[in-house]
Amino acid sequence: MSKLKKTDPVERILLRHDKISEKALREVRENGLQNGHYLGKTLVDHGYIHAQALLTTLSEELGIPFLKLEEFPRDQLPVPDLNISEAFLKEKVIFPLKLEKQTLTIVVFDPFDYYTIENLRLLLGKEIKTALAAEQDILEAIETYYGEGGSAMDRMVGKIEDDDLHDLDSDLENTEHIRDMASEAPVIKLVNHILSQAIEMRASDIHLEPFTDDLSLRYRIDGMLHEFEAPPKKLNSAITTRIKIMAKLDISERRLPQDGRIRLKVLGKDIDMRVSTLPTLYGESVVMRILDRGNLTVDLEHLGFPKKELAQLQVLINKPYGKLLVTGPTGSGKTTTLYAALDKINTADKKIITIEDPVEYQMRGINQIHIKPQIGLTFASGLRSIVRQDPDVIMVGEIRDPETAEIAIQAALTGHLVFSTVHTNDAAGAVTRLLDMGIENFLISSALLGVLAQRLVRVICKECKEEATLTPGLLTEMGPWAKKGLKVYQGKGCKHCSHTGFRGRAGIYELLLVDETIRGLILAKANAQTIREAARKAGMRTLREDGWKKVIRGVTTVEEILRVTVGEHS
Numbered sequence: 001m002s003k004l005k006k007t008d009p010v011e012r013i014l015l016r017h018d019k020i021s022e023k024a025l026r027e028v029r030e031n032g033l034q035n036g037h038y039l040g041k042t043l044v045d046h047g048y049i050h051a052q053a054l055l056t057t058l059s060e061e062l063g064i065p066f067l068k069l070e071e072f073p074r075d076q077l078p079v080p081d082l083n084i085s086e087a088f089l090k091e092k093v094i095f096p097l098k099l100e101k102q103t104l105t106i107v108v109f110d111p112f113d114y115y116t117i118e119n120l121r122l123l124l125g126k127e128i129k130t131a132l133a134a135e136q137d138i139l140e141a142i143e144t145y146y147g148e149g150g151s152a153m154d155r156m157v158g159k160i161e162d163d164d165l166h167d168l169d170s171d172l173e174n175t176e177h178i179r180d181m182a183s184e185a186p187v188i189k190l191v192n193h194i195l196s197q198a199i200e201m202r203a204s205d206i207h208l209e210p211f212t213d214d215l216s217l218r219y220r221i222d223g224m225l226h227e228f229e230a231p232p233k234k235l236n237s238a239i240t241t242r243i244k245i246m247a248k249l250d251i252s253e254r255r256l257p258q259d260g261r262i263r264l265k266v267l268g269k270d271i272d273m274r275v276s277t278l279p280t281l282y283g284e285s286v287v288m289r290i291l292d293r294g295n296l297t298v299d300l301e302h303l304g305f306p307k308k309e310l311a312q313l314q315v316l317i318n319k320p321y322g323k324l325l326v327t328g329p330t331g332s333g334k335t336t337t338l339y340a341a342l343d344k345i346n347t348a349d350k351k352i353i354t355i356e357d358p359v360e361y362q363m364r365g366i367n368q369i370h371i372k373p374q375i376g377l378t379f380a381s382g383l384r385s386i387v388r389q390d391p392d393v394i395m396v397g398e399i400r401d402p403e404t405a406e407i408a409i410q411a412a413l414t415g416h417l418v419f420s421t422v423h424t425n426d427a428a429g430a431v432t433r434l435l436d437m438g439i440e441n442f443l444i445s446s447a448l449l450g451v452l453a454q455r456l457v458r459v460i461c462k463e464c465k466e467e468a469t470l471t472p473g474l475l476t477e478m479g480p481w482a483k484k485g486l487k488v489y490q491g492k493g494c495k496h497c498s499h500t501g502f503r504g505r506a507g508i509y510e511l512l513l514v515d516e517t518i519r520g521l522i523l524a525k526a527n528a529q530t531i532r533e534a535a536r537k538a539g540m541r542t543l544r545e546d547g548w549k550k551v552i553r554g555v556t557t558v559e560e561i562l563r564v565t566v567g568e569h570s
Contacts, residue, residue, distance in 0.1 A: 008039050009112055010038075010039040010040050010054075010058075010112070011025060011039060013057060013058060013061045014049070014054070016061075017057045017060075017061070019049060019053060019054070019057050020048060020049055024043075024048045028042060028043070028046070028048070033046055038109075038110040038112070038113070040054050040058070040109070040110060041135065044135070047264075047265075050196060051134040051135065051136070052134065052200070055132045055133070055134060058111060058132060059132050062111060064130055064131060065132065066131070066132045066133070067097075067107060067131050067133050067137075068133070068134075068137060069133070069134075069137040069140060069141060070495050071495075072095075072097060072107070072133075072141060073097065073098055076097075076098045076099075077097075077141075077145050078096070078145040078146060079097070079098060079099050079104070080099075082096055082099075082104075082124065083123075083124075084096065084120075084124075086142060086146040089146065090139065090142055092116045093108065093109040093110065093135055093138050093139065094106050094108050094109075094116065094120075094138065095107045095133070095138045095141045095142055099126075102126050102127055103126060103127045103128075103129055104120075104126045104127070104128055104129070105128075105129040105130070105131060106120070106128060106129070106130055106131070107130070107131045107132065107133040107137075107138055107141075108130050108131075108132065108133070109132070109133065109135040109138055111130055111132060117130065136193075187235070187238045187239065187242050188242060190231060190235070190239065190242075191239055191242045191243060191246075194206065194208070194217065194239075195264070195273075195288075197219075197228070198219050198288075198290060199271060199290065201221055202221060202222070202503075202504075203219035203220055203221050203290060204220050204221070204289065204290055204331075205219070205220035205287060205288065205289050205290065206218075206219055206286075206287065206288040206290070207219075207220070207225065207285075207286075208230075208239065208243075208285070208286045208287075209280070209285045209286075210233060210236045210280065210282040210283035210284070211233075211282055212282055213233060214230065214232070214233050215230040215231055215232065215233050215235070215236055216230055217229065217230035217231070221498065221500070222458045222459075222502050222503070222504065222505050223331060223456055223458065223505060224458070224500075226498070226500075233283075236283045236284070237283070240277065240283070240284045240286055243262075243275060243277075243286055243288070244258070244260070244275075244277065246262045246264075246275075247260030247261060247262050247273075247275040248260055249275070249277065254279060254284055255279055256279065257276065257277060257278045257279065258275075258276075258277045259275065259276050259277075260274075260275045261274055261275065262275060262288070270292075271291070271292055272290075272291040272292075272360075273289065273290055273291065274289040274291065274358065274360075275288050276288075276289075291360055298336075298340045298343040298361075298363075299340060299343070300313065300314070300337075300340045300341065300344055303333075303336070303340060303506075303507050304506035304507040304508070304509075304550075305507070305509055306509070306541070306546060306549065308541075309509050309511045309541070309546075312450075312511055312513060313341070313450075313452065313511060314344070316449050316450050316513075317341045317344060317345055317417075317419075318345060319417060319449055320417065321412060321413075321414075321415045321416055321417055322412050322417060322418070322448070322449035323408065323409060323412035323418045323420070323447045323448050323449060324341075324417075324419050324420075324449050324450055324451075324452070325399075325420055325421070325422055325448070325451045325452070326338055326419070326420070326421045326422075326451075326452045326453075326454065327421065327422050327423065327424045327426070327429070327430045327451060327452070327453045327454075328421075328423075328453055328454045328455055329423060329455075330423070331456070332455050332456055333454060333456045333505075333507055334421040334454065335356075335360055335397070335421070337452065337454060337507070338395055338419050338421065339361060341419060342354070342363065342366060342393070342395060342419070343363065345393065346363065346365050346366060348365075350392040350393055351367075351390060351391045351393070352365070352366045352367065352391065352392065352393040352394075352395070353366070353367040353368075353369065353386045353389060353391045353393075353394055353395075354366060354367070354368045354369065354394070354395035354396075354397070355369045355371060355379060355382040355383060355386060355394075355396055356368065356369070356370060356371070356397035357370070357371045357397050357398065358370050358371075367389075367391075369382055369386070371397075378404075379396060379397070379398070379399075379400060379401075379404040380401065380403040380407055383396060383404060383408060383411070384407060386411075387407075387411050387414075387416070391416060392416065392417065393416070393417045393418075393419070394408075394411055394416050394417070394418045394419070395418075395419040395420065396408050396418065396419070396420040396421075397420075397421065398420070398421050398422070398423075399420050399421070399422045399434075399437075401437070402438045402439070405437045405438075405439050406438075406439060408420055409434075409443050409444065409447045410443075412447040412448075413443065413447050418447075424453070426453045426510060426532065426542075426543065427451040427452065427510050427511065427512035427532075427535070427540070428451070428512060428528040428529070428531040428535065430451045430453075431444060431448070431451070431522055431528065431531055432527065432531075435525065441522055441523055442523060444522050445514075445519040445520075445522040445523050448514045448522070449513075449514055450511060450512060450513045450514055451511075451512045451514075452509060452510070452511050452512075453509070453511075453512075453543055454507050454508065454510070454543075455507070455508050455543055455564040455565065456505040456506070456508075456564070457505060457506060457507075457508055457547065457550065457555075457556045457560045457561060457564055458500075458502035458504075458505055458556060458560055459502060459503060459504045459505060459506050459555055459556060460489055460490060460491045460502060460503075460555065460556060460557065461491040461493075461494065461496055461497035461501055461502055461503040462503070463494050463496040463497065463503075464491050464493055464494035464496070464497065464501065465489050465490075465491060465492075465554070466489065466490060466491075466492050467487055467488070467489055467490075468488050468489055468490035468557065470482065470486065470488055470558065474558045474559075477558065477562060478548060478551075478558065481545075481548040481551075481552070486552065487554075488551055488552075488554075488557065488558060489554045489557070490557050491503075502560075506550065506555055506556070508543050508544075508546040508547045508550060508561070508564070508565075509546055510540065510541065510542050510543045510546065511540065511541075512531075512532075512535045512540055513535070513538070513540070515538060517534050517538065518531060518534060518535060543564075544561060544565045547560075547561035547564075547565060548561065
């Protein structure tokens with residue numbers, strides 16, 4: 001059994017930077033995982049650390065630059081007149097980057113392979129400078145410039161034997177064979193590649209969908225789906241089974257939808273993934289929602305609220321009782337806003353209970369309940385029990401039915417502060433939605449404190465931001481906001497934003513405060529348009545108006561505001 005040397009430099013550096021635990025290193029030693037390989041490779045291959053976390057730490061410690069594949073100087077590649085074979089480069093995982101006079105710069109995955117570096121120096125008669133890169137990036141560069149081309153995906157797929165894949169998708173009864181394949185290193189690496197690539201791209205969702213002849217792999221980045229290189233269709237069963245094993249789902253059940261959860265550490269971050277599988281005509285479709293606990297913004301001040309609306313919202317969430325609704329379509333950031341509001345009032349003198357489907361982020365000091373309709377724990381039944389737990393603040397994930405709506409309103413009227421979400425186009429529409437659910441108008445007017453409508457818009461990438469031209473059509477759309485000399489911006493597209501022109505998202509908001517005028521209109525069962533106009537007279541800024549302010553400030557583009565506020569008017 002191979003033992004790690006206590007003097008191993010990778011071990012010392014990672015421990016010093018708290019990138020790995022003694023327990024993990026002990027596991028590597030006791031299970032004989034290193035087996036003569038470079039320790040960094042062993043830790044990456046077995047999921048103890050992500051390649052980027054390893055290389056960033058080594059770069060910082062050794063003072064060697066860490067490069068990603070897109071940062072390789074392509075105009076100088078391949079380096080001419082080097083008598084080095086492709087097989088040697090692949091075996092040693094090194095790649096010649098550039099030659100300046102008598103100095104050759106190479107990228108390496110293992111910076112401690114002094115024997116190979118010295119041999120190169122003697123063989124070529126040149127000084128050798130090193131930079132760091134991920135193993136997959138180096139192999140991809142070798143394949144591109146010295147081999148027949150091909151991506152990391154191609155290489156991983158190439159390691160899976162065709163015999164193992166023969167009739168795999170049609171042999172649905174052979175569960176054990178598929179389980180064995182899903183547990184083999186090439187399939188594990190392939191799934192890990194899909195997951196880590198998504199996280200590096202800042203994706204919120206991964207969509208893996210089978211069609212007649214191929215698989216589609218798409219990542220949702222900043223709210224928009226983007227297509228990426230997918231594995232071949234023949235691997236659908238093996239990949240889906242691997243994901244199901246990770247999510248602790250039933251791999252023998254392929255006829256019914258299933259939901260599960262995966263917890264893992266990627267790029268040094270704690271990641272939760274909600275997994276949903278769905279049987280389709282051509283195989284199981286898998287969607288994974290990525291919940292990066294470390295990346296959750298739970299600070300109201302950093303969600304993009306205008307000063308006036310932020311101050312008004314802070315007054316509402318500090319009321320002793322009443323109901324606050326947050327409205328918007330799926331994926332508009334409603335839950336994040338409510339978490340941020342709860343975090344603001346989460347003090348020792350308040351008991352806070354939430355009921356959600358599902359619990360997306362865990363918050364210290366808050367009692368969170370995950371509904372389970374299959375055993376009778378619904379929003380309505382859970383809410384009845386919550387009220388008997390003596391809470392000060394209740395958050396109901398979503399008002400879906402009249403029963404839940406009524407219990408939530410009653411809770412707000414009996415001394416509880418109740419937060420919830422509902423799906424409507426604007427703030428005023430939430431009032432009519434409650435009326436449509438059969439809630440009495442006098443109960444709504446008494447309980448409702450305010451309604452916050454919101455959308456998420458993509459933020460222009462700061463690295464490639466440039467001035468844009470306003471077409472006559474866009475000027476017309478902006479109306480009175482399009483003042484003379486107005487400058488607007490767009491993203492040109494660069495490596496930092498994956499050539500989309502956008503990086504990150506911010507909220508646009510519409511806050512309707514229920515004052516005496518609005519209460520009177522609710523009692524009179526006025527329509528949404530009447531309520532909206534009254535709120536605007538009282539100073540409410542609409543979603544689109546808040547959007548135009550963000551365009552003027554150079555946060556986002558005119559097209560983005562029009563995309564997320566379709567059907568709205570300034």
